[in-house]
Structures are given as C-alpha cells and as structure tokens.
Amino acid sequence: MSVAMFARLTDSGLNLHAVFEVAALPTPVNSVLGSPDPNLRLLLVGHGGRALWRRIEAMRASLPPDHPVDAYSTQVVRDALRACYPGAHSTFVYPQPLGAPLAVDLQQLGALAGWHHPAPFRVGINAIWGPWFAYRALVLTDAPLMPTPRVELGAPCASCSGRPCLAACPAGALDADAACFDLARCLEYRLAPDSRCALSCLARLACPVAVEHRYEEAQLAHSYGESLRMLRAWRHIP
Numbered sequence: 639m640s641v642a643m644f645a646r647l648t649d650s651g652l653n654l655h656a657v658f659e660v661a662a663l664p665t666p667v668n669s670v671l672g673s674p675d676p677n678l679r680l681l682l683v684g685h686g687g688r689a690l691w692r693r694i695e696a697m698r699a700s701l702p703p704d705h706p707v708d709a710y711s712t713q714v715v716r717d718a719l720r721a722c723y724p725g726a727h728s729t730f731v732y733p734q735p736l737g738a739p740l741a742v743d744l745q746q747l748g749a750l751a752g753w754h755h756p757a758p759f760r761v762g763i764n765a766i767w768g769p770w771f772a773y774r775a776l777v778l779t780d781a782p783l784m785p786t787p788r789v790e791l792g793a794p795c796a797s798c799s800g801r802p803c804l805a806a807c808p809a810g811a812l813d814a815d816a817a818c819f820d821l822a823r824c825l826e827y828r829l830a831p832d833s834r835c836a837l838s839c840l841a842r843l844a845c846p847v848a849v850e851h852r853y854e855e856a857q858l859a860h861s862y863g864e865s866l867r868m869l870r871a872w873r874h875i876p
C-alpha cells in the first residue's frame with residue numbers, strides 16, 4: 639500500500655518519500671517530537687525539481703496566496719493518507735500552523751533518509767537532484783507504512799572540481815567546509831538595497847549538479863521572496 643500512496647504523491651509533484659519507525663529514531667529527533675508512541679511511523683515527504691511548482695501554478699487560484707506550497711502539500715498528503723489508509727490517525731508535525739515554533743531539523747531527517755549532504759551554501763545537496771529539493775511534509779501516523787531503507791543518492795561536493803559555488807557568492811560567505819558558512823554575511827548581503835541575492839542564491843545557481851532540475855524563475859522568486867520577507871520582519875525593516 640505504501641507503493642500506491644507514494645505513486646499518488648509523486649503524481650502530485652511530491653516525489654521524495656521516506657518512512658521511519660519512531661522506535662528506531664535517534665534520541666534527539668524522538669525527544670523533539672515529544673517521545674511519541676514507538677509503534678507509530680514518521681512519514682517524510684519532499685519534492686525534487688520542478689514538478690511540484692508546475693502543479694501549484696495550475697491550482698494557484700484555489701490556494702491561499704501567502705502559503706500556497708504548504709497548503710497544497712498538506713492537502714495532497716492528507717488526501718493520500720485518507721485514500722490509502724482509511725481510518726488511520728495522522729498528525730502533521732510540519733508544516734505547522736503559522737507562527738508555531740520550529741519542531742524538527744528537517745535536514746537531519748533528510749540525512750537519515752540519505753537525501754541530504756551538506757553543501758557550502760547550506761541547502762542540502764545530492765547527486766540526483768543537486769541542490770534542488772526541499773522538505774514539504776512530516777507526519778506522525780498509525781498507518782501501517784513499511785519503513786524505507788536509507789537511499790544512497792551520492793554526495794557530489796566531495797568530487798567537485800573547482801567548486802564554482804565558492805567564487806559565485808558575492809558576499810564571500812562560503813567556505814569549502816560547509817560548517818564554516820557565514821550566515822550573518824549572507825543575510826547582510828541579501829538585505830542590502832542593491833543585492834543580487836534578494837530573490838535567489840548565486841552560489842546555488844552556479845552549482846553544476848543536476849541543472850536540469852533547477853527551479854524556474856517564478857519558483858525561485860517565491861521561495862527566496864518568502865525568506866526575504868521573514869528576514870525583513872526579524873530585522874524590523876519595512
């Protein structure tokens with residue numbers, strides 16, 4: 639049945655799926671989740687590439703203008719669970735209602751699933767999707783989903799010659815060691831009046847891995863526009 643549900647999600651643009659047994663999660667993840675019933679499953683859903691945004695554009699008129707991606711993803715995952723596991727009880731951990739505190743480190747779960755490897759600009763990367771994927775839903779459920787094995791999608795930075803992302807960052811915020819990324823510098827530059835990173839990330843665009851999955855202009859503008867709005871609000875910039 640997981641196969642049928644995954645196929646349904648993929649048809650809707652949500653093409654990355656992982657299922658964890660709650661009992662097998664590392665303690666930090668488990669405790670952030672509030673130590674739920676160990677018999678539950680944790681379903682992680684993501685998207686890679688452009689398919690999701692195309693579905694969203696097609697349904698734009700019926701989605702809330704502020705958070706179309708979260709609204710669409712929640713609806714699709716909820717409908718898929720109901721259709722494939724009628725009677726199952728499911729709780730969304732992510733996305734959460736607006737303003738709710740951050741719950742789980744999604745990249746940490748992505749690393750457990752095998753999707754995430756650190757890139758110098760801090761968005762996760764793998765050899766299949768490059769840096770063009772993200773996490774769209776995280777659900778605790780009693781549906782009898784089969785746990786998925788960790789996948790090996792490959793860590794391209796280790797063998798990247800020239801590392802073009804480093805030189806492409808106009809703020810000089812990147813270091814070959816992803817852990818040394820200077821977030822403060824990056825954010826300062828993004829907020830500057832003449833910034834070339836207001837609605838994108840030049841380093842991410844310079845990465846040669848999986849360029850065929852690179853987000854379209856409108857998708858980039860939407861997600862970077864959202865994060866820029868959050869940054870402006872934090873800094874009290876009108």
Ligand code: B12
Nearest residue numbers: 742743744745759760761762771772773824861862865868
């Ligand atoms: C907080 C947050 C942000 C904040 C970070 C500012 C801050 N210092 O708090 C802001 C709003 C700037 C942000 C922006 C973006 N984010 Co963000 N963000 C998160 C979030 C909600 C929590 C990360 C966290 O606190 N982890 C836990 C702590 C302990 O780990 P940490 O490594 O110390 O966390 C720090 C860094 O991760 C950093 N950070 C978080 N996100 C990003 C993204 C980038 C590119 C960088 C440079 C740093 C950064 O800030 C964290 C707190 O200091 C996660 C979702 C989640 N729940 O995990 C998404 C997440 C990490 N972001 C993501 C993305 C894609 C972005 C954006 C590129 C835009 C977008 N939404 O498409 C932008 C661009 C960043 C930039 N260059 O400005 C994705 C990454 C996907 C992936 N493939 O890895 C995530 C996983 C969300 C998702 N649903 O997929 N983000």
Ligand code: SF4
Nearest residue numbers: 757795798802803845
């Ligand atoms: S350009 Fe090279 S080092 Fe930079 S993110 Fe892409 S693969 Fe990694």
Ligand code: SF4
Nearest residue numbers: 807824835839840841
């Ligand atoms: S958003 Fe711009 S400043 Fe920040 S890491 Fe990317 S290229 Fe550098």
